Amino acid sequence: MNSKFLIVFFKELRETLRDKRTLGMLALFTLLYPLIIGMTLHQLIDKSTKTEREGVDLAVIGASKAPTLMAQLGQRNITVKDTPPMNEDAIAELLRGKKVAAVLRLSDNFVEDYYAMRPARVEIWYDSAAESNAQRREVEDVLEAYGSNVTSARLLAHGVSPVAVMPIQVQRYDTGSNASRSAMLVGSIMGVLFLPAFMLTMSASVDTTAGERERRSLEVLMAQPAHTWELIGGKWLAAGILGVVGVTFELVLAHVMLKWLPLEEIGMSWSLGWGELALVCLATVPLSLLASALYVTLAMNSKTFKEAQTILSFAMIVPIIPGIVVSFLDLKTALWMYAVPMLSNQTLIKEMSKAGDAHALPLLLTFLCSAIPALLLVAYASWRMKSERYVLAV
Known part of the structure; x- marks a missing residue:
């Protein structure tokens, strides 16, 4: 050079x-x-592992009306906080405090509708602006699983196999690596x-x-x-x-x-x-x-x-x-x-x-x-x- x-x-x-x-x-x-x-x-x-690491705090109004549901929530590391009845403004104030991921409110006639095999209303209140969407989805997954289990139990009680309402079964195989x-x-x-x-x-x-x-x-x-x-x-x-x-x-x-x-x-x-x-x-x-x-x-x-x-x-x-x-x-x-x-x-x-x-x-x-x-x-x-x-x- x-x-x-x-x-x-x-x-x-x-x-x-x-x-x-x-x-x-x-x-x-x-x-x-x-x-x-x-x-x-x-x-x-950190956000992805926060739910598994710290669990989910969930306020439930009327928790005694659905003990099985509360047990399933506990199995998913969701801490149920039995909360007295409150109106919409009080629920919004509780969510603004960010002490709970969501509020679950069971309707007053939840038990009657449940035993009458009518849709029992469950309200889930949450703040979409808060950083708790992943925790809320955990709660919703439990609610969906609980509903599916109740549906299967009712069909069996009437002598109908739960698979009768499942015309197809989709199995997914992911061949992609990490x-x-x-x-x-x-x-x-x-x-x-x-x-x-x-x-x-x-x-x-x-x-x-x-x-x-x-x-x-x-x-x-x-x-x-x-x-x-x-x-x-x-x-x-x-x-x-x-x-x-x-x-x-x-x-x-x-x-x-x-x-x-x-x-x-x-x-x-x-x-x-x-x-x-x-x-x-x-x-x-x-x-x-x-x-x-x-x-x-x-x-x-x-x-x-x-x-x-x-x-x-x-x-x-x-x-x-x-x-x-x-x-x-x-x-x-x-x-x-x-x-x-x-x-x-x-x-x-x-x-x-x-x-x-x-x-x-x-x-x-x-x-x-x-x-x-x-x-x-x-x-x-x-x-x-x-x-x-x-x-x-x-």
């Missing part, structure tokens, strides 16, 4: 790392997304980890091009005995290496979190090993280099630092669009998706988390779909930099 290329590279990298504000933003973007993913999944696991079921959710969540490739490289790309132009230091650099590809290549690699390190650290941190979290509690799993993760990180390297190449090319074409920031802010949105479109249209995975930068990375990690292994063609396409445009952009920027009038915006 040419020594002048290395000189420019280390010079730009050293100047970028000297700025504490830039380092702070890099650290923030690197840690933010894995932490968000970890906290989101932790909250999901990995395949969780691939859509976890893979989509992991997809956001590739966005910082465009965030982490933007500051350095703008500062080493449009920023140096405003500070008039770009003229001094161009006066040195170096080829334009050495100048552009050094700036490009210095900005791109920040994205490579940041995204790689993000993926590793997210991988550690997903391995640590008890995803099995919500019927999910994270099947990627360290070897597969290394392949994903390798295939992701060109994405950061593509981002820095795009930013350097666009920033050189801007007349001011502020104009460059505005243009690059819009350019950062473009890689997100294919992923949004695919998600909105609910498209199935196809080979062409591996030819679209960033979408290819999201598709790759989603499919690998589902299958647990990597195929050579998707990895190669993911690598090349970002590497080739990155090299072409660097070559174009190097060619354009030969024009002093273009670079200095005169």
